[in-house]
Amino acid sequence: MREGQNSVIHRSDYQEPAFWIDSVDLCFDLDPAKTRVLNKMKMRRNPHVVPQALRLDGEELNLSRVLVNGQGTSFKMEDNQLVLENLPAGNDVFELEIFTTCAPAKNTKLSGLYTSGDSFYTQCEAEGFRRITYFLDRPDVMASYTVLLRADKSKYPVLLSNGNLVEQGTLDDGRHFAKWVDPFKKPSYLFALVAGQLVAREQRITSRAGKEHLLQVYVRPGDLDKTEHAMNSLMASVAWDEARFGLSLDLERFMIVATSDFNMGAMENKGLNIFNSKYVLANQATATDTDFGNIESVVGHEYFHNWTGNRITCRDWFQLSLKEGLTVFRDQEFSMDLASEASARAVKRIEDVRVLRTAQFPEDAGPMAHPIRPDQYLEINNFYTVTVYEKGAEVVRMQQTMVASGPSDPLGREGFRKGMDLYFQRHDGSAVTCDDFTQAIADANPDSKLAQLLPQFKRWYSQAGTPRVKAVGSFDGASGTYSLTLSQSCAPTPGQAVKEPFVIPISLGLISADGSEVASSMHVLTQESETLTFTGLQAEPVPSILRGFSAPVILDFAYTDEQLLALLEHDTDPFNRWEAGQRLALNRMMAFISQDALAVADMKLDARYIEAMRSVLRHPKLDAAFKELALTLPSETYVAEQLDVVDPQRIHAVREALRAQLATALHADWEWAFEAHHENGAYKPDSLSSGRRALTGLALAMLCIAARTSGDTVWPGKALQRFKDAGNMTDRFNALAALVTSGSDLAAQALQRFHAMFKDEALVIDKWFALQAGATDRGGNILPIVKQLMTHPDFSMRNPNRARSVIFSYCSANPGAFHRADAAGYVFWSDKVIELDAINPQVAARLARALDRWKKLAEPMRSAAREAIARVAAKPDLSNDTREVVTRALSED
Numbered sequence: 001m002r003e004g005q006n007s008v009i010h011r012s013d014y015q016e017p018a019f020w021i022d023s024v025d026l027c028f029d030l031d032p033a034k035t036r037v038l039n040k041m042k043m044r045r046n047p048h049v050v051p052q053a054l055r056l057d058g059e060e061l062n063l064s065r066v067l068v069n070g071q072g073t074s075f076k077m078e079d080n081q082l083v084l085e086n087l088p089a090g091n092d093v094f095e096l097e098i099f100t101t102c103a104p105a106k107n108t109k110l111s112g113l114y115t116s117g118d119s120f121y122t123q124c125e126a127e128g129f130r131r132i133t134y135f136l137d138r139p140d141v142m143a144s145y146t147v148l149l150r151a152d153k154s155k156y157p158v159l160l161s162n163g164n165l166v167e168q169g170t171l172d173d174g175r176h177f178a179k180w181v182d183p184f185k186k187p188s189y190l191f192a193l194v195a196g197q198l199v200a201r202e203q204r205i206t207s208r209a210g211k212e213h214l215l216q217v218y219v220r221p222g223d224l225d226k227t228e229h230a231m232n233s234l235m236a237s238v239a240w241d242e243a244r245f246g247l248s249l250d251l252e253r254f255m256i257v258a259t260s261d262f263n264m265g266a267m268e269n270k271g272l273n274i275f276n277s278k279y280v281l282a283n284q285a286t287a288t289d290t291d292f293g294n295i296e297s298v299v300g301h302e303y304f305h306n307w308t309g310n311r312i313t314c315r316d317w318f319q320l321s322l323k324e325g326l327t328v329f330r331d332q333e334f335s336m337d338l339a340s341e342a343s344a345r346a347v348k349r350i351e352d353v354r355v356l357r358t359a360q361f362p363e364d365a366g367p368m369a370h371p372i373r374p375d376q377y378l379e380i381n382n383f384y385t386v387t388v389y390e391k392g393a394e395v396v397r398m399q400q401t402m403v404a405s406g407p408s409d410p411l412g413r414e415g416f417r418k419g420m421d422l423y424f425q426r427h428d429g430s431a432v433t434c435d436d437f438t439q440a441i442a443d444a445n446p447d448s449k450l451a452q453l454l455p456q457f458k459r460w461y462s463q464a465g466t467p468r469v470k471a472v473g474s475f476d477g478a479s480g481t482y483s484l485t486l487s488q489s490c491a492p493t494p495g496q497a498v499k500e501p502f503v504i505p506i507s508l509g510l511i512s513a514d515g516s517e518v519a520s521s522m523h524v525l526t527q528e529s530e531t532l533t534f535t536g537l538q539a540e541p542v543p544s545i546l547r548g549f550s551a552p553v554i555l556d557f558a559y560t561d562e563q564l565l566a567l568l569e570h571d572t573d574p575f576n577r578w579e580a581g582q583r584l585a586l587n588r589m590m591a592f593i594s595q596d597a598l599a600v601a602d603m604k605l606d607a608r609y610i611e612a613m614r615s616v617l618r619h620p621k622l623d624a625a626f627k628e629l630a631l632t633l634p635s636e637t638y639v640a641e642q643l644d645v646v647d648p649q650r651i652h653a654v655r656e657a658l659r660a661q662l663a664t665a666l667h668a669d670w671e672w673a674f675e676a677h678h679e680n681g682a683y684k685p686d687s688l689s690s691g692r693r694a695l696t697g698l699a700l701a702m703l704c705i706a707a708r709t710s711g712d713t714v715w716p717g718k719a720l721q722r723f724k725d726a727g728n729m730t731d732r733f734n735a736l737a738a739l740v741t742s743g744s745d746l747a748a749q750a751l752q753r754f755h756a757m758f759k760d761e762a763l764v765i766d767k768w769f770a771l772q773a774g775a776t777d778r779g780g781n782i783l784p785i786v787k788q789l790m791t792h793p794d795f796s797m798r799n800p801n802r803a804r805s806v807i808f809s810y811c812s813a814n815p816g817a818f819h820r821a822d823a824a825g826y827v828f829w830s831d832k833v834i835e836l837d838a839i840n841p842q843v844a845a846r847l848a849r850a851l852d853r854w855k856k857l858a859e860p861m862r863s864a865a866r867e868a869i870a871r872v873a874a875k876p877d878l879s880n881d882t883r884e885v886v887t888r889a890l891s892e893d
């Protein structure tokens, strides 16, 4: 069968399945070259659907036998479906047995059953189960699973599947077996099995409800010393879901398994979560604070899916945000609640918004724009996007905000909890839609703004694109009245020329000249334009709009420098305080970029901005993590989004120039910051100490950058020393990165030493590759380095983490190096997309998205990029995954 010849699926075409599967009895004889799978299903016709043939999905399977109620039967193959036309009439249950084989060792797509090292793993979401056996591989078909695993006992001593282990024992020829029964019905995408030589960290816990559970984290022997943090994160997740949502663990045993070959981050299979090892393994010597934080949130995320995703699942894949948006919202809240101090909560919020604005806003403005509930797809894997996830989480967050009921529940937490309770009461055990979710939240809060505005609010689910809110203020001194006019608009997106107004909750404050807050309120904008008035004011206030980033919109307000400086100094909302600093920087960057004739050497930062940054850095009350965020300039990607025509190299040059000035002008302050935030004592990845490490890391990078200009050798020397002496990976890696980023002569020896130190730590070697492929470009030097890295014996195209660490770090995360006037970056990209597509289409399609925004590029990049995309598109036998991305990129829509 040729790759990728399927057609587009539409949301409006949803139909119930013609058959239900009540139970599945699976028997596996595991062998890397040829695994045998016997699948016995109890099925019946769905009485709501006209009688028709049974069509089971299957991919890359060898079929050897089909029996109906124990008898042979006729069947045919159509595309990738097994079609049975002569099934018993009537609504009685019948038994269907299907015997197939597959080849896990040859499965480079890492979807279905595959081997990694010497072990077996599965990945079934979204449509991988059909690569294991013929099935109704769709989420609204929920069945009870019994799984018998048989394999060689010495090679595969551990045999795991979903639910509870009910039987195990030995067989002939050195083989053994294990039988697992999952007490809950589930869709096929939540099926999992793992077999191999693994060891587990175990923890017994008693829940609030008084039940005993066994928690296990399975890893390869030798990695046990890196599982403590994952286990702690899992225990914290269990406790948090009970405390905040009253949701308890419903299984006796909950397992996490790490694998080093994984397409995504992690997967929520019922009772048997499978993780990319990157999101499990950590100790202070090998993982950074960021890694520790990611592990906490990914472990939480997959655990929280047990209720929001598994107990209540999606009716069809168009509803993906039902589980993903909601679960991202839950993992964000989990991390914030664990952070406890208000400042750490704000830091987490700023980080989440930064992801949304640098990744989701561009998606919403590009060729792949889609609503959080898409209307069509060619390949569902392409719709596990920042829009479905992060914007989806913002849409859930707005629902929480809009069920707030006054001073007793200002944030809406209690109202939202009531809504979640009702959602479970109504839908536990079923496959539902986004409409069902919003309806439950609204119905539980009948007097809320959400309930009043529900039909209009739901436009967030159906309309793509990022709304823009333009705010204009005017002050009438005579009456002491300030008016703020808020207008909304949203640019067309592919297939959606006209947008209706959204419901936009806008958290507002007014700051007076002396810095005190004179008003604060929540306004819900529903019209195209509305004017708010505030009376009794002595002087014109500074408006603080969209506090806490209360809605996923772009806010336009023509702030003056004075106003931004006032907000930076006085705003009670930490998000907008950070935002004011970013706007000050952005305005300057934009001004320099737009003056075509201005040479980089002549771009001079004004004293006012520098002084503002100095006072943030030296501020006695602000904490280190916040300072690190505030002193980091807006990213090149974020700046690019603010421009109509993008010259990535110019953006890069401007950002580098300003960074060098901040480094030099604040030299003494960076020295102070570096010395004053030293951590003594045992390593702990908590928010306070990781914030201090982040700030010293930035300070060291700035001091090395300043040294490049001044010729100073002291700070690069200190960085090298710190690199050598560091007691943890965060400090060590920051020191290494400071040398690499600043282009220090000492970088090469440090890189070499780093590789030698960690040659057996795959996750650390990924960092080593990523740092070099993502380094600051100097005269086009990065592409040759990337090509060189790909000849390194440690490089592999087949391991997704390794491929990402080099190729994605260059193509997707290093715009200044990738967008070359000679088009060599794009030629490299198209070669790698094509090469990867033959190995692993999911990974290839993600890489294909690196050129999503090609239409904005300045010439000659624009034409060169189009040519590179067309070159990929012209390749016959492209996967659906990659074909969908490049076709959309080239479309004129």
Ligand code: BES
Pocket: 125, 126, 264, 265, 266, 267, 268, 297, 298, 301, 302, 305, 324, 328, 331, 381, 384, 389
């Ligand atoms: N259900 C997904 C994993 C998944 C994604 C399976 C795409 C199949 C296709 C899982 O819950 C998830 O969302 N994982 C994220 C990490 C999470 C913390 C946002 C991932 O893998 O990136």
Ligand code: ZN
Pocket: 301, 305, 323, 324, 327
């Ligand atoms: Zn998820």
